[in-house]
Amino acid sequence: MAVVVMKEYESLTKETVISLAIELSLFSSEAPLVCEEIGDGNLNYVFRVTDGSGEKGIIIKQALPYAKVIGESWPLTLKRAKIEASALQKHGEYAVGLVPKVYATDESLAITIMEDLSHLEIVREGLIKGKSYPKLSTDIGEYLALTLFNTSDFALHPFEKKSLVVEFSNPELCKITEDLIFTDPFFDHETNDFEPALQAEVEAIWNNNLLKLEVAKLKRSFLTEAEALLHGDLHTGSIFASEAETKVIDPEFAFYGPIGFDIGLFLGNLIVQSFTRQDDQRDAIHTHIQNTWNTFCAKFSECWKKGESDLYKSIEGYEAFVLEKIFHDSVGFAGCELIRRTIGLAHVKDLDSIENHEQRILTKKQTLKAGERLIVSRHEINSIDAVIELLGEIQ
């Protein structure tokens, strides 16, 4: 892998991107290169460079030193580019083919040069259009098991694990999650954003001591439990897919945290789809929810049996304890994701694009109800089928 010679940070343009691609010999020297900016420009520039044949492309992603999230710009560490590139590489070692290849990085320019995935579609967009991506849950279940097991104490020597914990210390991006997922939606905070028709439901959340106590416990887990190198933001907008392929992108929130957080975020985003779809379209989503967890378990068990690094892995009951802990955490984190995507700062198009007002409010109320029940009852929910049953009770 090439490492670009260190430079001072400067915002790239289409022209400097092409110079960089030539400098790095990423294309044959005669190719007539074409560059376009395809990002949304809120947090990063995303440039796509092709050689004119339309066949070969690369992506150059550059982190911007600010985020346009709450109306105005807000300074944000450039270190996230390094975290993202390193996480893609580390996860790519284990989940082979399920993350984009990294060709080069440069820490001072805050760029990652990687595989072009423009032939794929963002899963959230496809799901909203009614697609169901047959390989999605098998691929994500395997991705979760392989990346999370293999970066945990169950697989790594403690020196290597602790060195990764330090490398992936990510305070600024973790703080965004701590605030926007675990705190603000549960208090009357200015970052919240909800429709007036939800006022009563939102106030009920703010006044629900039991719910907030359980969220406090989940936040504590997020703050303290360094179980594995998480993606950290595994919603359906962080996944590219087609009928044949699945690729997980954008791990700039990567850090050592509780395994259930990645699983819970993904399941939470599938659960949103279960609420937004018509009855007869839900089965594909429910199958994905079940298959994600079941594939994760099967692959995690396979990894558990293989390694020799921990004598305790052979103790009867230990693997079951670990998987049960991960399951209950996942259910709780999924619940937090449902609530924050409905009333917090960062919404999802799945819900907001429902045109009929009554239908949209009903769906949002159901999503909030599901979020609450998943959080509060997570220790009584003992199987992924029980999660599907709970959704059925609300729908």
Next chain:
Amino acid sequence: MAVVVMKEYESLTKETVISLAIELSLFSSEAPLVCEEIGDGNLNYVFRVTDGSGEKGIIIKQALPYAKVIGESWPLTLKRAKIEASALQKHGEYAVGLVPKVYATDESLAITIMEDLSHLEIVREGLIKGKSYPKLSTDIGEYLALTLFNTSDFALHPFEKKSLVVEFSNPELCKITEDLIFTDPFFDHETNDFEPALQAEVEAIWNNNLLKLEVAKLKRSFLTEAEALLHGDLHTGSIFASEAETKVIDPEFAFYGPIGFDIGLFLGNLIVQSFTRQDDQRDAIHTHIQNTWNTFCAKFSECWKKGESDLYKSIEGYEAFVLEKIFHDSVGFAGCELIRRTIGLAHVKDLDSIENHEQRILTKKQTLKAGERLIVSRHEINSIDAVIELLGEIQ
């Protein structure tokens, strides 16, 4: 605080120590300095320098690049000197007067220059002689609450906490604990060291799947739960005291771990005393056990009420949940300490110095039994008084 000019590492001698004390102006220039080496030379040199008047002294502690622990020498990171000095300073910010003052440090020489505590006695030695140090449990209870609460997410901004997690990453010394406390004693491992008369009890431990499952969970907690900046080795040999003073020394195992680990190690060492003492001498120890926990709780609650850093602190039931979790962890970690101090590599003089063979073996069997019960039943033990009752059932 002075920082010595960086040098290459070299082992200090009495002569170089005196030069260093002069260079740092730690004494008046005319004072006739006297130096003696007072350490055991296994892991560190400990030099005491006095000005001849017998009144003023300083301690210069230098880490050695190896440990003579298992018969032969074993290389050990010098970084531990830096960790120790930084932990003394960080804990000293909160537990004022309960740790030695640090006057200077030098990372390249791996030295810490600190307050001379020669007028105090190591608590383990005093307890073995039958002393009971009236202030011990109040001081240690406060030390635990102040150091652990104030370095946790309940007190610190998340950026500061995460920066301390990185600063106190301590893989080599944690590995010693992971092996010697959590793994080796529970498997037929060459580092174990036990009397032949305990063979049956030791094999019963090795064959006790339920016990090992619970130790696996405690080890997992030690490996993953970055709750607070621990001392990391808070046994009664790490505490100096008199009737009037208590000072916690030697935090070279400091790292971010589960709060209950420090509490459990201290309680475990008091519990050993409960078993080695005659019936009529136990009350003072039981009072210390109860008072340590009760003082910790009272002081922890006081800190909890003060700070504003976490909105969730006001949620009904959250403090009780946190204290309950800490209590059950503490009970389990105390159990691990009892077992490893009886059959693992590092014994305690409290047990090994019992001269009568029959009495010694009986006491060690009771210690093992208490260790097992504390580990396996920790979630059913709901008060510190219940711990004392359990000891009574075994005695």
